[in-house]
Every structure is written in structure tokens, then in C-alpha cells.
Amino acid sequence: MRKITNAELGRPTVEEFSHMEKMPVAVVLDNVRSAQNVGAFFRTGDAFAVTKICLCGITAVPPSREIHKSSLGAEFSVAWEHYPTTEECLVRLHDEGYRIVAVEQVEGSVSLDELRPDPSCRYALVFGNEVLGVGQQAVDMCDSAIEVPQAGTKHSLNVAVCGGVVLWKFFEKFIER
Numbered sequence: 001m002r003k004i005t006n007a008e009l010g011r012p013t014v015e016e017f018s019h020m021e022k023m024p025v026a027v028v029l030d031n032v033r034s035a036q037n038v039g040a041f042f043r044t045g046d047a048f049a050v051t052k053i054c055l056c057g058i059t060a061v062p063p064s065r066e067i068h069k070s071s072l073g074a075e076f077s078v079a080w081e082h083y084p085t086t087e088e089c090l091v092r093l094h095d096e097g098y099r100i101v102a103v104e105q106v107e108g109s110v111s112l113d114e115l116r117p118d119p120s121c122r123y124a125l126v127f128g129n130e131v132l133g134v135g136q137q138a139v140d141m142c143d144s145a146i147e148v149p150q151a152g153t154k155h156s157l158n159v160a161v162c163g164g165v166v167l168w169k170f171f172e173k174f175i176e177r
Helices: 014-019 035-047 065-071 086-095 136-140 159-174
Strands: 023-030 050-056 080-083 098-103 122-127 144-147
Touching: 023 035, 023 086, 023 159, 035 050, 035 065, 035 159, 050 086, 080 086, 086 098, 086 122, 086 136, 098 159, 122 159
Parallel strands: 023 050, 023 122, 050 080, 098 122, 098 144
Antiparallel strands: none
């Protein structure tokens, strides 16, 4: 086995990426307090070609050294918007035709392994604060909820890790490779 060089991977430039077809998924970060987690979402959003990332409330926004460090520059390739509150963001996304989905442990949530995304829909996935999760006001505005099944003693994953798991599930359903 030989490792493939970055040049051999054939990745698009930032300009080419901006014109590529994107997955019909927007990421909403509800008061995510760690800039490193925000940067990780940018990097994952780039990898899985999300439409955009919505940074809400206290969530850090570019330019930020901490975001840049974990995103490796993906804040330049992934479209993003900032909203003073998550609720304002969700109203806008709903008006744009997105199906709003909380990624949270709530009554009636669907286990990620049972999720069957509708290819005719656009999704906005709401990820919450590292301690408090998705705020109840935001949950109240969601059309549905999904959660990642877990077997350990902890009741949650790091929000950026959760984002990678959930976005992969959508990526494998929406993007032909």
C-alpha cells in the first residue's frame, strides 16, 4: 500500500467548489460555544458539500484564528450566514423551504440508523450547545428530530463528532460518488 498524495486526490479548488452541486443540507449551529467545534463543522461541511452553515447566537464566526485552525481554511469554501438568534434563522430556513430537523434526544425522535431522507426535500440540521444541546425554543420550531444511537455510559457525543456522523448519513443518501 502507498499513501495517496494530496495532488493525486484531485480535490476541487475553492472556486470550483463554489460552483459544484451541493448536498441539499444546511447546518444550523445553535449557540455552539467552542470555535474549534465551529471550525470542525466547516471542515466536515466542506468534505460533505453542505449548502451552507448558519451560525446562530453566541456561535463564533469567521474570521477567527480558532475556527481557521480546526477548519484548515474550509471557512473560505463553505457558505455561511450569521443570525442573532437560532429562531430567526429557523424562520428564514422554513420560508426557504427547508425541513427543519433537530439533532437532539427528544420525545419522538428517529434513530439515525432508521432515517430515510426524502430526496425531494432540503434539510436544515440543528446542532446544539455543548452543554445544553438544542434550545427548547428551537426544538419547538423543528419539523422532526433525529438522534444518534449510542451504547456507552455517556448520554451524548461531542457536537462536532455528532455532526460528522449525521452528515455522513445524509451524504451517503444524497451524493453519488
